[in-house]
Amino acid sequence: MVRAIKGTLVECDPSIKSIIINIDKEKNDYIIEDLDDSHLLIKDVMVAQLKAKLEERLKETVPFVEDDSGSDKQ
Amino acid sequence: MSANASSLSEYLEQLPGTTFRRLYQQPSTTFAIFRRMLPNLAKTIVMAILYMPGPFLLTDLEIWIKASAKREKDQAISILRSLHIVQRDASPTISLTPNFRNSLRLALEGGGDHNSFGVTSTHPVPSDIDVNFLDRYAQKKWDDILHFVVNSVGFSNGPGDRGSNGPKQSVKDLMIRGHLVERRGASGINITQAGFTFLLQEANAQVWTLLLLWLESADAVASAKGAEEALREGLDSVDMLSFFFLLASLELGRAYDTDALTEARRNMLPNLVDFGLVYVPPANARQFFPTRLATTLTSSETTLRSVSAGFAAAGNLNSSAADNASGAGAGESSQDKSAIILETNFRMYAYVNSPLQIAVLALFADLKYRFRGLVSGVLTRNSIRRAVDMGITSDQIVSYLATHAHEQMHRVAASAQKPVLPPVVVDQIRLWQLDTERMLATSGFLFKDFDDYKEYNEICNFADDIGVVAWRNDRKGMFFASKVDQIKDFMRTRKKANESK
Numbered sequence: 397m398v399r400a401i402k403g404t405l406v407e408c409d410p411s412i413k414s415i416i417i418n419i420d421k422e423k424n425d426y427i428i429e430d431l432d433d434s435h436l437l438i439k440d441v442m443v444a445q446l447k448a449k450l451e452e453r454l455k456e457t458v459p460f461v462e463d464d465s466g467s468d469k470q
Numbered sequence: 471m472s473a474n475a476s477s478l479s480e481y482l483e484q485l486p487g488t489t490f491r492r493l494y495q496q497p498s499t500t501f502a503i504f505r506r507m508l509p510n511l512a513k514t515i516v517m518a519i520l521y522m523p524g525p526f527l528l529t530d531l532e533i534w535i536k537a538s539a540k541r542e543k544d545q546a547i548s549i550l551r552s553l554h555i556v557q558r559d560a561s562p563t564i565s566l567t568p569n570f571r572n573s574l575r576l577a578l579e580g581g582g583d584h585n586s587f588g589v590t591s592t593h594p595v596p597s598d599i600d601v602n603f604l605d606r607y608a609q610k611k612w613d614d615i616l617h618f619v620v621n622s623v624g625f626s627n628g629p630g631d632r633g634s635n636g637p638k639q640s641v642k643d644l645m646i647r648g649h650l651v652e653r654r655g656a657s658g659i660n661i662t663q664a665g666f667t668f669l670l671q672e673a674n675a676q677v678w679t680l681l682l683l684w685l686e687s688a689d690a691v692a693s694a695k696g697a698e699e700a701l702r703e704g705l706d707s708v709d710m711l712s713f714f715f716l717l718a719s720l721e722l723g724r725a726y727d728t729d730a731l732t733e734a735r736r737n738m739l740p741n742l743v744d745f746g747l748v749y750v751p752p753a754n755a756r757q758f759f760p761t762r763l764a765t766t767l768t769s770s771e772t773t774l775r776s777v778s779a780g781f782a783a784a785g786n787l788n789s790s791a792a793d794n795a796s797g798a799g800a801g802e803s804s805q806d807k808s809a810i811i812l813e814t815n816f817r818m819y820a821y822v823n824s825p826l827q828i829a830v831l832a833l834f835a836d837l838k839y840r841f842r843g844l845v846s847g848v849l850t851r852n853s854i855r856r857a858v859d860m861g862i863t864s865d866q867i868v869s870y871l872a873t874h875a876h877e878q879m880h881r882v883a884a885s886a887q888k889p890v891l892p893p894v895v896v897d898q899i900r901l902w903q904l905d906t907e908r909m910l911a912t913s914g915f916l917f918k919d920f921d922d923y924k925e926y927n928e929i930c931n932f933a934d935d936i937g938v939v940a941w942r943n944d945r946k947g948m949f950f951a952s953k954v955d956q957i958k959d960f961m962r963t964r965k966k967a968n969e970s971k
Contacts (some may be wrong), residue, residue, distance in 0.1 A: 398925070398961070400915040405940050405950045408909035416909075429916060431948070435941050437916050450908060 611746025
């Protein structure tokens with residue numbers, strides 16, 4: 397029998413996907429279904445929270461590059 | 471299609487069929503929807519079957535359309551179905567819904583006493599009310615609204631602030647309810663992400679945004695107080711919507727009779743006056759004049775002015791209001807039109823005076839210095855990120871910079887045969903935006919657990935043809951669709967067809 401599951405499709409790079417899966421491991425309350433290498437089905441209500449968490453993780457892992465569009469910047 | 475059509479079509483698509491039946495009782499509404507909401511192929515199909523005595527076989531329709539254009543045809547039919555223009559039943563034929571057919575015929579042929587295209591006033595028209603006057607009036611009203619949104623950013627207290635009175639309290643409340651701005655503290659007002667997007671929209675889209683907010687708030691009142699109460703206050707969203715479409719069909723510069731309107735619609739006039747969509751002369755309240763904001767609601771022509779011209783005009787409000795209003799955004803002064811110099815080292819110098827424009831620049835640049843008539847700043851990863859986080863896209867920023875590029879930039883670019891903006895900066899702005907978009911979210915439904923591959927294949931292909939499939943995996947037999955209404959219809963008919971076999 398066909399089922400239609402309400403959710404949000406998230407498309408991202410495999411690297412980002414692994415971070416999302418990592419975030420989900422703590423409580424298992426984000427991901428409904430793992431679709432393929434670059435697609436996930438996420439609970440609608442959790443999308444905003446997931447975005448925020450992802451930003452947080454990325455800040456920790458990706459070094460912040462100072463803009464240097466001019467050495468004489470004030 | 472422009473942004474307003476998409477938000478309007480989103481609003482329309484979620485309306486129930488009974489609402490459409492009521493909307494299509496008005497020839498003006500029918501005609502406006504036909505004119506504004508349909509792609510060309512859908513229009514052609516409607517025109518072709520408009521005068522057919524009976525239902526038309528879908529297989530015959532297929533003969534008319536090249537096999538290579540099947541996708542376009544399916545999408546056109548899908549739009550026609552979602553707007554309840556053609557019958558939504560599952561028969562192998564296609565026919566227009568009776569109300570739509572009758573109203574569109576009336577609109578084309580004239581006749582009837584529906585007064586759906588307005589009744590012109592028989593009273594004499596004061597000589598000072600002409601197209602120029604109306605444009606100026608609408609512009610002033612609309613700029614007040616824009617000022618209100620921009621002032622909430624908090625860059626307004628410079629010496630150039632002209633302190634306009636702002637829009638009426640009811641309009642302010644509407645924008646707060648619509649989350650374009652938020653109340654912060656006792657009297658402070660703070661702009662939201664939606665507000666920024668609103669600011670950068672085209673004027674026509676802005677008008678629709680505000681009107682849809684109004685409709686939604688009317689719906690909210692109706693559900694809170696009960697439909698009866700809302701009707702008494704003239705807040706019936708269906709009637710409101712068809713009144714907007716009526717306004718859109720009126721002629722600029724003509725006087726119309728308020729007595730010919732129903733009482734509910736007469737009660738809407740003060741609000742429309744606050745938006746600047748209509749003008750009611752103080753001396754004669756039995757007349758009303760639609761402004762350009764109203765008459766261009768359903769056309770894709772140039773509205774009062776473009777976005778960027780809008781900012782220029784709003785900042786330039788008092789100095790050359792007459793100039794501004796003279797045409798469709800043609801009249802802004804040269805100083806405001808070409809003011810920004812952008813260097814390859816991401817530095818930006820802008821010759822601007824108005825707080826409105828400075829506020830807009832501050833949305834995406836780190837401003838460093840401000841002199842009389844000049845601000846300078848630099849575009850950084852952070853400043854662009856901040857803008858993107860607020861919902862502004864890199865394309866909006868680039869096009870803003872390009873339309874406001876200084877004359878000197880154009881001259882240098884022309885002599886060196888290079889693009890006006892330094893490509894390195896443009897690319898970097900785009901890259902900075904990509905940086906923030908690590909994941910792309912689409913809401914909808916995942917379809918899975920099909921009984922067999924044939925079922926999956928048929929349903930998924932149907933969904934693909936109407937353009938709602940965001941992801942599919944044939945091996946797993948799953949697909950993700952952004953809209954489901956028509957898929958449900960399709961599955962129901964398919965099931966019936968299978969049972970009858």
